[in-house]
Amino acid sequence: MLVSLNWLKNYVDIGEISPEQLAEKVTKSGIEVESVEYVAEKSENVVVGYVQSCEKHPNADKLNLCQVDTGEETLQIICGAPNIAQGQKVAVAKPGAVLPGNFKIKKVKLRGVESNGMICSLQELGIEEKYVPKEFAEGIFVFPEDVTVGESVEPLLNLNDAVLEFELTPNRADCLSMLGVAYEVAALLDQPLQLPSEEVEVTDEDAADYIKVEVEAKDLNPYYGAFVIKDIEVKDSPLWMKNHLIAAGIRPINNVVDITNFVMLEYGQPLHAFDYDRLQSENIVVRRAKDGEKLVTLDEQERTLSEEHLVITDGEKPVALAGVMGGLDTEVHEKTKTVLLEAAYFESSAVRKAVKDTGLRSESSTRFEKGIDPNRVREAGQRACQLLTQYAGGKVLANVVESDQIDRTEKKINLVTSEVNKRLGTEITAEDIADIFRKLRFHFEQDLEEFIVYAPTRRGDITIFEDLLEEIARVYGYDNLPFTLPEGEAQAGALTETQQLKRDVKRYLQSAGLMETITYSLTSSAKISQLISPEIQNLDPQAVALSMPMSEDHKYLRLSLLPELLSTISYNQARNQTDLFYFELGKIFVSQEKMITSQPSEQLRVSGALSGKWMEHPWQQEKKEVDFYVVKGIMEGLFNYLKLPVSFKKGTIPQMHPGRSAVILINGKEVGFIGQVHPALQKESGLKDTYVFDVNMEEVIAEHSAVPSYSQIPKYPSISRDIAFIMDKQIPAGDVKQTIVELGAPLVKQVNIFDVYQGENIGENKKSVAYSLVYQHPDKTLTDEEVEESYTNILHNVNEKYDAYVRS
Amino acid sequence: MKEQLETIKQEALGRIVSADELKELQDIKVAYLGKKGSLTSVLRGMGKLSKEERPIIGELANEVRETITTALEEKGQKLEELALEKQLEEEAIDVTLPGRPVNVGGEHLLTKIVEEIEDLFIGMGYEVREGPEVETDYYNFEALNLPKGHPARDMQDTFYVTNELLMRTHTSPVQARTMKEFDGDQSVKMICPGKVYRRDTDDATHSHQFTQIEGLYVGKDVRMSDLKGTLDQFAKKMFGKDREIRLRPSFFPFTEPSVEMDISCKVCNGQGCSVCKGTGWIEILGAGMVHPNVLEMAGYDPKVYTGFAFGMGPERIAMLKYGVNDIRQFYTNDKRFLKQYHNA
C-alpha cells in the first residue's frame, strides 16, 4: 500500500513530523514501512505559463515557436511537443530552472531562433511514465483552466509529496485504505480524525424503478447495493484526484474510473461501474457460475467459469466476475450516460478461488481476499455518488437498491486490567488502557478495572482478548515492556543420548579428516534410484515425488545421501578442487506404499564420499590415493570408537565396483556398505575414482549403548604367537581370521593380520597371510603348554577347513 | 720388577692417551690387564720374589692396575661422550623442511551455528526436539491456527506430496507434536532445529531447502516480558553483550501478540549503514505469545497455560555473522567455502 502524505493530511493532522519520522513510528508500532519516496525528484523554478501564441518554427517543421506568459514576463520558447496549442496553460521551466536528474535549463538557440526555457511533460517533471495519463503520454502536460499563471508547479502537481510504502501483514487489511491508515496514524500521534462526508443530493426518481437486485448466493454475497447515476459526462477528473491517484500508484483514466479507484483507495471498498444502458435487462442477479459458462473480461480475455465462482449477471449471462473484474460488454466508455454503481461485499473465499483459477489479481480482488469492512460498503457507494455528482455532472437517483443480510455489529470482548498485566508482565493502569482504546477509537465500556471492548468492524483481525492485548502492547510500546525471565521451576537441559551420539559420529569423522556437507533432500529422477543401500533396497522402497516440483532436479525424496554427495564431488572436481573427503549426516525417506497415503519413514544415515590423494608428503615421495582400505579404516575406526562389533563381507551393490565393495554388518546385521563407485557411474557423473560409505544410523543408534560396561583391565601377562598360512588366493583373509577367533576362544583375545604376500616361492594362485595372535587369561598366567595346545588346534583346523598350510 | 711395572704403566697410559676409539681401549685392556696381558705375566713372576719384596711389589702392581683401569674408564667415558656427540651431529635434520601433512576435517557452518544455538538454550534449561520433515497438513498448518483456506497460508509456498502430506514449511509442527505428547499438563521448554522446505526458486537470497530453529516455552503465568528477557539473553550471547534488541509488533497466525526482533547493527553500532539499510537495526527473528487456539488444539487450557515461541533462520544468522552473501553456498559444498568456516 502506497500512502501519500498529502492525501493522508486530508484526514489527520500530522503536524511537523517528517515523513521519515512518521515511517519510523509506524514501523515500530507494527506496520513495516518499506520505503519513503517522493512523487518526483526535486525541481526548481518551474511555473504555470499561458501560451499566448503558437506558430510554426521558421526553419523546422516539427517545432513550434511560442510566446508564453509566466506572470512576471513573457518568454519565447520553442517546443517540439505535438499537442502544444495556443490558449493552453502549461508547465514552464524558466531559464535557470533545474529539472529532475539535475537537468539545468538555459537560454539556447534552436535552428537560429532563441528559446528561453522549456515547456515540460510530466515525465520531464519526474513522474513515472506508467502513471502519466494516456492523453499526455506523448507530449506536454496541459493544466485545467482554473490554475493561476506564474504559480509554482511543484505543489500543483503534488511533485513534492512523500509516499510511504506500507508492507502489510495479512492481518492488517484495514490499512489497504487511506481511512484505515488515518485511524492508525491518528492513534499513534494522538490527533483528531477528520472523516470524509458521504452526503449526496438525490433526484426525485427512485433507483428501484431502474433496477432489481436479487442475490441467489447469499452465503458468498451478504450485501449488494446498486446505485443509479444519470446524466454522466465522462471526462478528465480533477487535478487533485489525479495527483492522489498518481501518488498511490494508479494511472488516471477518466472521471468515472478515477472516482471508483479513488474511493476504493480511500475506503478500502472496491466498486464497479457498469454502463447501465449496455446491460441487457433491468435485473442484477448474483449467483454461482454454471460450469463452463463464459465471460469476456475487461482485458478482452474469454474466461471459462465454474460453479465455484461467483458472477454478477443481468439475469441471463454474466456481466462481471464478482470482486475480480467486470465484463467487456458493459464497460463504461466515453459516451456512457447512465452508470450503475455496484458496492458489494463478496466473501474472500469466492474471490480467492476466482483469482486462483483465472490468475487475475487486482487491487479490487486483493481487498476482497483480505476482507473488507461491512460498515463501509454502502458508505463507499454513497461517497462515490457524491463525487460523481461533483466531478462528472451525475444525478444520483433516490435510494440504493439492496440485498442486505450483512452483519454490521461490533464483537464484544471482555478485558480485565490485571489479566493484561499478568500476560504482558507490565503495570499498566486501567486509565492507560482506556486511553489506548480512545486513541485507537475502539468503543468500550469501563467499570473500574473491567472493560467491555467493541472490536470495530474495520479491524477484522480483532476477535479475541489476545488481539486486544497486542493492541494495548503496541500502543503502549513494545520498547516499554520490561525484561524478565520465566519464573517457573528450573529444569536442566541436555542432549538426549541419540543427539549426543550424532554429534559424536560427526566429531569422529571430522577428526578422521572428513568435511561435513549438507546437500538437498530433494533429488532428480536419475538420482533417486542410485546407490541405495542393500538393506533399504530389500524393503522395496517406492520413489516419493512432489506433486508440483519447482524443477526436475528437486522432485523426489531421496533414498540415499550418496547421489547428491557425488554431485558435490563432481562439482568441486570441475572447479579444480581435488582431495575431497566429504560426509553428511541426514535423512532418507522410505515409503513402501505404491500410492503414498502416510508419512514415509525418515531414516537417518551417515554417508561419505572420498576422492583424491589421501596423503602426500611434499618432499619424501610418500603418496597415497584414497582406496578401499582407507575408507574401510575410517569405518573400522568409527565402529571401534562406538564399541560396536563390525564386520565386512564381499557384496554386490548396484552402481558399485563389483570387485571393490562390501556390505557392513554390526552384530551380523547389514547396516550399509562401502566401496568404489562403479567406473561406469563415475564416468557418467564426471567423477575421478571415488570411494563411498553409507551407514544406517538408525541401526547404529539401536545397537549403541551409551554407558559402556566395565571390563577389568587384565592383570596377567599376554603371550603373542605369529602364524603365516599359505592359502588359495580366492579365500578371504578375513574368513580365516574369523575361524581363528572362533577356534582360539576364549584364550585368544586378539587376531590381527600383519602381512599379505603374493608372488615367488609360494606358487601361482596362492597367497601368504600372516596373523598375530594374542593369548591372555583373565585370572592367571598362561603356561606354554596351554598356548601350544590351542595353537596346534588352530593350525590343524585351519588346514582342514581351507587347505591352508603353514609357511615355513 | 719395579722398573718393569713402571714401564708397563707408562706405556699403557701413553697408549690410553693416544687412543681415539673405544675398540682401542678394549685392546689396551686386554694387552695389559687381560689373562695374557703384560701386567698379568709380570705378576705371574712374583713367585720368584722374596718374602719381603712380595708385598711391596704386590702393592705396586695393584697401584699400576688401578691407575690403568681408572685411565681406561676415564678415557672410555670421554670417548663415549665424543661418540654420542658425533652420533647426534650425524642425526641432525633440517627442521625448516615441511612436516607430514594431516587431513583436517571440519563441521559445516550451519551445524556450527545450530549447535551453538542448541548449547545456548540447553544452558537455559531447554531440551532439543526433532520431528519429521514430511509432515501432515494438520501439524504443519491446522494445529498452528492455519485452517485450510486461511489467507496466511499464502505466506509460505508449500511443496505438497499429496493433499494431506507436505514438506514442512517450518519447524513449528514439532512444537505442536511436543505439546500433544505432553498432554496438556506439563510445562514445555524446547527448541527444535531442522530442515524446512519452501516452493521457491533458488537464488542468492532464496533456497527451496533451508534450516530453521524454533523455540517454545509453555507454562503457567508465562509473560510477554519473559519472551523479551529470553530473547535479550539469547541475542547478547549469540551476537555480543553490547548488542541491544528491539521488538516490533508483527503477525504470525500461531502467535498473538506477535513480535519481530531486531538487534542493533554491529557494523555501525546503531548509527545506520549499508548493512542495516540505514536503520541501525537488523531483523533477526520472529516470535510471539502462543495463540490460544494453538494451545487449545494441543490440549492445553489457555486460561491456565500461556507461553511464547520464537523462530529463526541459521542461514540468515550465518550470513549476518560471517558475511556469506549467497544462500546457495550452504548447499553447494564448495571445498573452498567449507574450509573457510572450520573452527571459525
Ligand SMILES: [Zn+2]
Ligand atoms: Zn548498520
